[in-house]
Amino acid sequence: MLLRYRGSEGMLAWAFHRISGVAIWAFVVLHVIDIYLVGGNPGAYNELLKIYASPIGRVLEATLGAALLYHALNGLRIIVMDFWPPLTRWHKQLWYLCWAVFIAVGLPVAYIILKPIWEGTHP
Amino acid sequence: MQIELRILRFDPERDTAPHWQTYNVEADPKFDRVLDLLHRVKYELDGSLTFRRSCGHGICGSDALLVNGRNRLACKERIEKLGRRISIAPLPGLPVVKDLVVDMDGFFESYRSVMPFLVNDDPLPARERRQSPEDRARYDDTTKCILCAACTTSCPSFWSKEAYVGPAAIVNAHRFIFDSRDEGAEERLQILAGDDGVWRCRTIFNCTDACPRGIHITQAILEVSSAIVERRT
Numbered sequence: 001m002l003l004r005y006r007g008s009e010g011m012l013a014w015a016f017h018r019i020s021g022v023a024i025w026a027f028v029v030l031h032v033i034d035i036y037l038v039g040g041n042p043g044a045y046n047e048l049l050k051i052y053a054s055p056i057g058r059v060l061e062a063t064l065g066a067a068l069l070y071h072a073l074n075g076l077r078i079i080v081m082d083f084w085p086p087l088t089r090w091h092k093q094l095w096y097l098c099w100a101v102f103i104a105v106g107l108p109v110a111y112i113i114l115k116p117i118w119e120g121t122h123p
Numbered sequence: 124m125q126i127e128l129r130i131l132r133f134d135p136e137r138d139t140a141p142h143w144q145t146y147n148v149e150a151d152p153k154f155d156r157v158l159d160l161l162h163r164v165k166y167e168l169d170g171s172l173t174f175r176r177s178c179g180h181g182i183c184g185s186d187a188l189l190v191n192g193r194n195r196l197a198c199k200e201r202i203e204k205l206g207r208r209i210s211i212a213p214l215p216g217l218p219v220v221k222d223l224v225v226d227m228d229g230f231f232e233s234y235r236s237v238m239p240f241l242v243n244d245d246p247l248p249a250r251e252r253r254q255s256p257e258d259r260a261r262y263d264d265t266t267k268c269i270l271c272a273a274c275t276t277s278c279p280s281f282w283s284k285e286a287y288v289g290p291a292a293i294v295n296a297h298r299f300i301f302d303s304r305d306e307g308a309e310e311r312l313q314i315l316a317g318d319d320g321v322w323r324c325r326t327i328f329n330c331t332d333a334c335p336r337g338i339h340i341t342q343a344i345l346e347v348s349s350a351i352v353e354r355r356t
Contacts, residue, residue: 001215006192010328085345
């Protein structure tokens with residue numbers, strides 16, 4: 001039913017929130033593992049850092065940044081509506097505002113993360 | 124205008140699973156609504172088609188259906204908005220009795236669980252229990268519910284857990300919780316603070332979007348949540 005029901009912006013906002021939440025959780029698991037490697041196996045940790053700095057690693061890092069940013073902004077949107085329920089009447093506009101901030105903040109961050117790929121300065 | 128009408132059909136005496144059946148019907152997009160097309164199919168093409176409807180004017184709430192992937196009242200949804208291909212299915216999340224008719228016992232059980240009636244044990248006044256226009260306005264929006272179940276059955280939280288009381292029950296609780304004449308708010312808030320109460324709302328807004336009466340359902344749910352939090356503090 002989830003895929004068959006044609007909800008509007010509210011349902012999309014929720015779906016993206018869930019997907020980004022799962023992505024962040026997956027990164028946290030990976031992060032726990034890589035931090036463990038610092039003490040457990042420094043050689044493997046260094047190899048992992050090389051993967052993080054590779055073009056694919058940077059694209060994944062930018063995706064993680066996007067997931068974090070969206071989850072944070074939409075989380076704020078939900079908190080704001082929780083505290084002031086009449087704002088639910090403008091939930092779509094609040095979602096568009098989230099996307100505006102997402103683009104304004106996300107694009108420069110993505111540029112900084114991805115720049116070494118086309119500059120050829122990644123390891 | 125020719126409309127290709129796809130209807131999800133299920134006869135428990137013959138079918139093992141629901142299946143889509145297509146009918147081509149003539150419609151006047153300016154005047155016809157989905158209910159008119161269903162009548163045309165039943166009266167002229169296939170008398171076995173089963174669906175609920177009573178008033179046909181958006182008041183009784185009998186004919187809520189899944190129309191082109193969204194919960195809508197068949198008697199209010201204009202063909203003009205829907206295009207030449209229309210799909211109609213029973214309300215999602217409720218057991219299908221036959222074709223477009225769903226079993227609403229669970230829905231009404233949830234509704235009754237929130238005590239949707241005035242609680243006031245004070246002696247009856249000589250005339251009516253008076254209320255200022257401001258106090259009446261506080262819950263005006265939630266008096267409009269027609270219990271069509273379009274909201275509750277559009278909610279992903281309800282799809283994943285049928286025990287969730289759902290938006291319709293919360294709307295009807297809101298109508299009395301914020302009524303200055305009522306004295307049962309404490310008990311209702313206690314019911315709605317439970318595992319299957321307001322905290323299952325994920326602020327998805329499908330309910331608000333589906334409501335044929337334009338009730339700001341998510342706002343009502345969040346107002347009830349706030350009342351629960353304020354009661355605790």
